[in-house]
Amino acid sequence: MYIYDKNDQHIVEERAAQFRGQVERRLKGELKEEEFRPLRLQNGLYLQLQAYMLRVAVPYGLLSSRQFRMLAHIANKYDRSYGHMTTRQNIQFNWPKLEDVPNILDDLASVQMHAIQTSGNCIRNISADQYAGVAKDEIVDPRPYAEIMRQWSTFHPEFAYLPRKFKFAFTGAVQDRAAIKFHDIGYRAVKNEAGEIGFQIYVGGGMGRTPMIGKLVNDFVPEKDLLIYTEAIMRVYNQFGRRDNKYKARIKILVHELKLEEFTRRVEDEFTAICEEGAVPLDQAEIERVSAHFVDPNYENLSGESENLDHNLRDNKDFSLWYKYNVESHKKSGYAIVNLSLKKKGVPPGDITDVQMLLVADLADHYSFGEVRATHEQNLVLADVKKDDLFALWKAVRDLGFGEPNIGTLQDIICCPGLDFCTLANARSLPIADKIIRRFDDFDYLYDLGILKLKMSGCINACGHHHVGHIGILGVNKKDVEYYQITLGGSADDNASIGKIIGPGFDQDEIVPALEKILATYISLRLEGEEFLSTYNRVGMEPFKEQLYANH
Amino acid sequence: MQIIKDKAIVEDHWIHYSGEGDLPKGDVIVSFDYWAENKDKLSGRRLGLRLEPDSLVKNIQSDLDDFALIAINFPSFNDGRGYSIAKILRDRYGYAGEIRAVGDVMRDQLFYMQRCGFNAYEIKAGRDIQDALKAFDDFSVKYQTSSDEPLPLYRRR
Numbered sequence: 122m123y124i125y126d127k128n129d130q131h132i133v134e135e136r137a138a139q140f141r142g143q144v145e146r147r148l149k150g151e152l153k154e155e156e157f158r159p160l161r162l163q164n165g166l167y168l169q170l171q172a173y174m175l176r177v178a179v180p181y182g183l184l185s186s187r188q189f190r191m192l193a194h195i196a197n198k199y200d201r202s203y204g205h206m207t208t209r210q211n212i213q214f215n216w217p218k219l220e221d222v223p224n225i226l227d228d229l230a231s232v233q234m235h236a237i238q239t240s241g242n243c244i245r246n247i248s249a250d251q252y253a254g255v256a257k258d259e260i261v262d263p264r265p266y267a268e269i270m271r272q273w274s275t276f277h278p279e280f281a282y283l284p285r286k287f288k289f290a291f292t293g294a295v296q297d298r299a300a301i302k303f304h305d306i307g308y309r310a311v312k313n314e315a316g317e318i319g320f321q322i323y324v325g326g327g328m329g330r331t332p333m334i335g336k337l338v339n340d341f342v343p344e345k346d347l348l349i350y351t352e353a354i355m356r357v358y359n360q361f362g363r364r365d366n367k368y369k370a371r372i373k374i375l376v377h378e379l380k381l382e383e384f385t386r387r388v389e390d391e392f393t394a395i396c397e398e399g400a401v402p403l404d405q406a407e408i409e410r411v412s413a414h415f416v417d418p419n420y421e422n423l424s425g426e427s428e429n430l431d432h433n434l435r436d437n438k439d440f441s442l443w444y445k446y447n448v449e450s451h452k453k454s455g456y457a458i459v460n461l462s463l464k465k466k467g468v469p470p471g472d473i474t475d476v477q478m479l480l481v482a483d484l485a486d487h488y489s490f491g492e493v494r495a496t497h498e499q500n501l502v503l504a505d506v507k508k509d510d511l512f513a514l515w516k517a518v519r520d521l522g523f524g525e526p527n528i529g530t531l532q533d534i535i536c537c538p539g540l541d542f543c544t545l546a547n548a549r550s551l552p553i554a555d556k557i558i559r560r561f562d563d564f565d566y567l568y569d570l571g572i573l574k575l576k577m578s579g580c581i582n583a584c585g586h587h588h589v590g591h592i593g594i595l596g597v598n599k600k601d602v603e604y605y606q607i608t609l610g611g612s613a614d615d616n617a618s619i620g621k622i623i624g625p626g627f628d629q630d631e632i633v634p635a636l637e638k639i640l641a642t643y644i645s646l647r648l649e650g651e652e653f654l655s656t657y658n659r660v661g662m663e664p665f666k667e668q669l670y671a672n673h
Numbered sequence: 674m675q676i677i678k679d680k681a682i683v684e685d686h687w688i689h690y691s692g693e694g695d696l697p698k699g700d701v702i703v704s705f706d707y708w709a710e711n712k713d714k715l716s717g718r719r720l721g722l723r724l725e726p727d728s729l730v731k732n733i734q735s736d737l738d739d740f741a742l743i744a745i746n747f748p749s750f751n752d753g754r755g756y757s758i759a760k761i762l763r764d765r766y767g768y769a770g771e772i773r774a775v776g777d778v779m780r781d782q783l784f785y786m787q788r789c790g791f792n793a794y795e796i797k798a799g800r801d802i803q804d805a806l807k808a809f810d811d812f813s814v815k816y817q818t819s820s821d822e823p824l825p826l827y828r829r830r
Contacts, residue, residue: 128814128826139811143781159751160781242751272816272826278788279760279819282753348825359757364726398764401818407827 122183122492123268123414125233132275133230136237140164141223148220163281165239166222169542175214175222176239177229181249181267181291182210182495186482189493191232193478195225204478206463206471208535208586209288210248210495211239215542237275242283244274244355249291250299251496254415255504257452261293261310261318265412266347269403270308273348280355284362285370287355288327300497300613302326302335303589305372306354311341318344324354324384325376328583332619333373336381338388345402346392352400353391357384418490418505423455427508440515442564443526448511457508459489461501461523462533466558468522469551470536471499480521488514498535500528530567531575531640532558535586539579539596540603546579548596548603553577553632560633570640571652576611589613591654592639593620594632605632607639609665610657623666635669642668675802677783678771678793680809682802685795687721687742689775702744705733723775726754730761737768745791747776756789763790763820783808790820 301307326335539550576590611620
């Protein structure tokens with residue numbers, strides 16, 4: 122992974138020092154809350170219902186075991202001994218005290234981490250394919266470009282006060298695991314016929330109250346122009362994005378209102394103008410310098426077969442189910458990608474204790490070259506595990522509580538913190554997720570349902586990505602009662618689609634029975650081997666609606 | 674009134690003219706609309722122009738020589754359009770006069786503002802101007818090119 126040099130290190134240390142000064146001015150009353158607000162927000166510090174919440178950046182989801190141990194230390198020393206993995210591959214601490222935050226930033230800086238631009242109307246932490254560098258279907262490793270972009274966007278002087286927050290995502294694979302069409306800018310690294318690297322650039326995707334699928338603005342921006350082209354997009358947005366209404370301020374609305382053709386024309390004109398000013402292209406030497414941090418680890422040359430794995434798969438049903446659902450194939454023969462499931466009954470999706478963090482760090486050191494990855498589906502990944510080690514790792518992961526064999530199943534819910542924590546929420550989401558996980562805990566039934574992405578948000582801001590759930594649940598508030606609306610047919614992958622609302626919502630007691638009916642309808646209608654989304658796309662909303670509201 | 678100019682605190686004599694009442698003597702800063710309607714009356718004077726966040730800077734591209742100073746208003750801290758205006762004036766149109774930030778301006782914006790081409794700042798009332806001066810030293814490393822730095826960090830590492 123990328124290792125800071127003295128320049129990168131200076132930046133995070135100076136930021137910690139700057140924020141210490143701002144906190145001091147706030148505590149002395151020299152800064153009013155409304156003035157402190159935009160400053161703390163550029164440091165990932167929110168004021169939630171009961172306490173401050175600090176969001177720490179995990180660039181493109183990559184963590185070293187040393188960094189994970191520091192997160193455990195922070196959880197233990199400054200918080201209530203846990204953290205929460207977010208849908209942007211970040212980690213949040215829910216209970217820090219304001220006066221402790223400068224010390225936390227110092228601790229983070231000591232392991233090359235920070236909370237820079239994890240909130241506020243600026244370019245946020247950059248997310249990427251969690252299998253980058255190890256996926257079989259990868260054409261270009263996006264991590265060096267994501268890191269170059271992290272550096273370029275860090276304290277970009279012109280784009281710190283945008284109309285609204287701004288999110289980038291990168292992939293370099295055939296299958297989009299980073300939801301690039303649901304980001305303000307989505308980048309797909311590709312190669313042209315000459316073998317040169319460039320980017321397909323999608324702009325104006327997003328969720329929130331006006332979900333939109335990103336539009337292809339340019340299908341091949343050469344890598345040397347990556348930063349200049351991005352600057353052009355950002356400048357058009359900074360000048361022309363709406364600032365009169367926070368709900369119309371995202372770039373998706375600008376693209377929508379200008380229409381793709383006019384938006385693209387403005388970006389291309391701006392790009393030309395920047396080039397004429399003598400813009401510096403992204404140097405090949407810099408791409409190589411950063412890429413050198415993302416070379417393959419010291420893999421052994423192994424055969425694809427593992428005696429140890431094969432006989433344990435034969436002998437142990439629990440292990441074989443875990444292998445089937447939580448382990449993915451790796452580009453390197455003899456290795457596998459392992460998902461640790463942070464979805465388990467009784468625990469909010471994505472939560473992890475300090476003790477678990479330490480143990481995961483140990484497992485990473487022992488089995489996966491000392492690296493851990495966070496996924497936007499709120500799980501963790503050990504990306505480079507020898508097949509020979511899988512059985513031993515499985516036992517350790519199971520003891521840790523992260524061995525539920527439920528990746529990709531209905532239990533693998535993406536869920537926002539909801540009204541239990543968040544000032545924006547209209548309804549609780551965590552207790553509903555728990556009810557669902559408890560109700561649907563028969564694994565034979567779960568496996569029979571197949572791939573089924575359930576995503577839930579406690580309000581229209583859609584932090585739980587409900588718009589792109591095959592089944593989405595949205596919490597709303599009607600006359601002080603929490604209701605839950607169901608959407609069907611969303612998808613964040615290449616065939617991106619936005620779920621449609623099926624009908625009137627359900628209260629907290631009705632929502633699980635409603636889900637039961639939807640699932641039963643699917644089972645009765647599906648063709649042999651047909652997954653939920655395909656059945657829905659084939660039969661449409663009507664049969665689900667009829668069953669769901671039959672007795673109403 | 675004291676302002677920060679070229680990273681020092683200086684006494685400033687420019688007068689902001691709202692367009693109401695008689696045009697004051699001395700160096701005045703006028704709005705874009707006032708200037709557009711009163712070009713004849715203003716010719717020959719040392720003149721400052723005040724732009725708002727939604728001003729289209731390309732409209733004044735050919736008249737830049739008329740202004741000794743361009744003030745860019747920040748009605749609110751959160752409105753970042755002025756940064757792009759300054760950047761375009763300096764780097765695209767080569768404007769060499771003073772670019773001054775006015776309005777909701779305080780210490781915490783100055784580092785970014787100077788990077789975008791501002792060189793003067795009217796710190797809003799009630800703020801310690803001495804304290805604001807320290808902002809220029811907040812960061813010693815800059816990743817990106819901007820008006821103050823022609824080379825990205827990767828050419829300076």
